[in-house]
Amino acid sequence: MTLVAGVDSSTQSCKVVVRDAETGELVREGRASHPDGTEVHPSHWWDALQSALADAGGLDGVEALSIAGQQHGMVCLDESGEVVREALLWNDTRSAAAAAELTDEVGAEQWATRMGVVPVASFTITKLRWLAQHEPENARRTAAVCLPHDWLTWRLRGSGDLADLVTDRSDASGTGYFDSVTNEYAPDLLALAIGRSDVVLPRVLGASEWADGPVRLGPGAGDNAAAMLGVGGGVVVSLGTSGVVTATADVRAADPSGIVAGFADATGRYLPLACTLNAARVLDATARMLGVDLTRLSELALSAPPGAEGVVMVPYLEGERTPNLPGSTGALHGLTLTNATPANIARAAVEGMLCGQAVGLDALIAQGADVSGVRLVGGAAVSQAVREIAPTVFGVPVTVPAPGEYVADGAARQAAWTLTAADNPPEWSSSESTVFEADAVPEVRARYAEAAQKFLNR
Ligand SMILES: Nc1ncnc2c1ncn2[C@@H]1O[C@H](COP(=O)(O)OP(=O)(O)O)[C@@H](O)[C@H]1O
Numbered sequence: 001m002t003l004v005a006g007v008d009s010s011t012q013s014c015k016v017v018v019r020d021a022e023t024g025e026l027v028r029e030g031r032a033s034h035p036d037g038t039e040v041h042p043s044h045w046w047d048a049l050q051s052a053l054a055d056a057g058g059l060d061g062v063e064a065l066s067i068a069g070q071q072h073g074m075v076c077l078d079e080s081g082e083v084v085r086e087a088l089l090w091n092d093t094r095s096a097a098a099a100a101e102l103t104d105e106v107g108a109e110q111w112a113t114r115m116g117v118v119p120v121a122s123f124t125i126t127k128l129r130w131l132a133q134h135e136p137e138n139a140r141r142t143a144a145v146c147l148p149h150d151w152l153t154w155r156l157r158g159s160g161d162l163a164d165l166v167t168d169r170s171d172a173s174g175t176g177y178f179d180s181v182t183n184e185y186a187p188d189l190l191a192l193a194i195g196r197s198d199v200v201l202p203r204v205l206g207a208s209e210w211a212d213g214p215v216r217l218g219p220g221a222g223d224n225a226a227a228m229l230g231v232g233g234g235v236v237v238s239l240g241t242s243g244v245v246t247a248t249a250d251v252r253a254a255d256p257s258g259i260v261a262g263f264a265d266a267t268g269r270y271l272p273l274a275c276t277l278n279a280a281r282v283l284d285a286t287a288r289m290l291g292v293d294l295t296r297l298s299e300l301a302l303s304a305p306p307g308a309e310g311v312v313m314v315p316y317l318e319g320e321r322t323p324n325l326p327g328s329t330g331a332l333h334g335l336t337l338t339n340a341t342p343a344n345i346a347r348a349a350v351e352g353m354l355c356g357q358a359v360g361l362d363a364l365i366a367q368g369a370d371v372s373g374v375r376l377v378g379g380a381a382v383s384q385a386v387r388e389i390a391p392t393v394f395g396v397p398v399t400v401p402a403p404g405e406y407v408a409d410g411a412a413r414q415a416a417w418t419l420t421a422a423d424n425p426p427e428w429s430s431s432e433s434t435v436f437e438a439d440a441v442p443e444v445r446a447r448y449a450e451a452a453q454k455f456l457n458r
C-alpha cells in the first residue's frame with residue numbers, strides 16, 4: 001500500500017492524516033494544539049507539526065506529504081532564514097488602518113479587478129504595510145516573506161536557503177500581491193506595502209508539482225482550498241475559528257465591496273470566498289458565559305424556539321471582517337425580563353453565527369454561485385444545534401459529511417496527486433454524510449440584519 005500524508009496547520013491546532021494513496025482509506029492520524037493569540041512565533045507550529053506527526057505514527061511508509069494551513073499569516077525571515085518577529089495571523093486586526101490606506105491609494109475597483117481582493121486587515125499585504133510603518137527595523141531586516149504553510153514546507157525541506165521557499169497558487173492568492181489570473185506576483189503592490197520589491201517570495205508550484213524533502217513534498221494549499229479538495233466540491237460552509245463560505249468557479253471573482261475574495265483553488269481554478277473572524281469560538285464564548293459545555297449549549301439552543309423569542313446575537317466578538325468592522329465588539333439585542341433565558345441566549349448565539357455565514361452565502365450568490373445546498377464542515381459542524389438550525393437560516397438543505405479532518409484530507413489528496421502524472425487529483429470515495437432539512441425561517445435573518453445594521457450605522 002502506498003501511503004500519503006496531509007497536514008492542516010490551522011489556527012487552533014495541527015492535524016495529520018495518513019491515507020492510502022489509491023483509495024483514500026484512513027490509515028492513521030494525529031494532532032497537537034497551537035497556542036492562543038493572533039501573534040504567534042512559527043516555531044510553535046513546527047513543534048506542533050512534530051508532535052502531530054509523532055501522534056500519527058511518523059512518516060513510516062509515507063511517500064508524499066502536503067501541508068495546508070491557515071491563510072494570510074505574515075512570516076518574515078531575515079537573510080539567514082531566521083524568523084524576524086512573531087507571525088501576525090489572519091485574525092489579527094492591527095493592520096486595519098493600513099488596509100484602508102492601501103484601498104484608498106489603489107481604489108477598490110482596481111484591487112478587485114487586478115488582484116481579485118480588496119485589502120482587509122486579514123491579508124498579508126496589509127500586515128507588511130503595518131510592519132513598515134510601526135517596526136521599520138523589522139521591515140528592513142525582512143529578506144523574505146512567506147505564509148504559514150510555506151514556512152512549514154520549507155522547514156521540512158531542511159535547506160535554510162530562502163531560494164528554496166515554495167508555495168501554491170491558492171495560498172499566494174490570499175496575499176494581496178499575487179495575481180492568480182496571470183499567476184505572477186505584483187512587485188509594485190509589494191513595494192507599495194513595504195517600500196521595496198527586493199523581498200524574496202516563495203516560488204509558486206503547479207497544482208501537482210512537488211519539491212524535495214524527507215518525502216516528496218506537495219505544494220500545499222490555503223486551508224479553504226484544501227477543504228474543497230477534501231470534501232470534493234460543492235458550496236462549502238466551514239465553521240472553524242473562521243467562518244468561511246466557498247465554492248469553485250471558472251472565473252475569478254471581482255467584488256469591489258470586498259465581501260467576496262476572488263482567491264484561487266488548489267486545482268488551477270478559482271475559489272470565491274467570504275470569511276468572518278467569528279464562528280466556532282462564538283459558541284465557545286457563549287458556553288463559557290452560560291457556564292455549560294458545548295453539548296449542553298447545543299441542547300439549550302434546541303430547546304428554544306426559532307428566533308429565540310426575540311433575542312438576537314451579533315457575534316462580532318473578535319472584531320469582524322465580513323462586514324469590514326475590525327474594531328467592533330459583539331452584542332445581544334432584544335432582551336426582556338421574560339426572554340432573558342440561557343436557552344434563548346444559546347439559540348441566539350447559534351443563529352447569530354449562522355446568520356453571519358448567510359451574509360457570505362448571499363454575496364457568493366450575487367457573484368454567480370449556484371447554491372441549492374451547502375456542505376457543512378469545521379469544528380462547530382459537530383454541534384447538533386448547528387446542524388439542525390443551519391437549514392432554517394440558510395434556506396437550503398445542509399449536508400454534513402462524517403466528522404473528519406477535511407483540510408488535512410485535501411492536503412493528503414494533493415500529496416497523492418503528486419505521485420501520479422494525471423491532470424486531476426485521484427478520485428477517492430467520499431464519506432457517508434447526513435442531510436439536514438428544515439423550513440426556512442426568514443424572520444431570523446431579518447431580525448439579525450436589523451441588529452447588525454446598528455453596527456454599520458455607527
Ligand atoms: N461539539 C462542538 N460544538 C461546537 N463547537 C465545537 C464542538 N467541538 C469542537 N468545536 C469547536 O471547533 C473549534 C475548532 O474547530 P477547527 O475547525 O479545528 O478550527 P481551526 O481549523 O480554526 O483551528 C473550536 O473552537 C471548538 O470549540
Ligand SMILES: O=C(CO)[C@@H](O)[C@H](O)COP(=O)(O)O
Binds near residue numbers: 223224242244
Ligand atoms: O482568513 C481565512 C480565509 O481567508 C481563514 O479561513 C484562515 O485561513 C483561518 O482558517 P481556520 O484556521 O479558521 O480554519
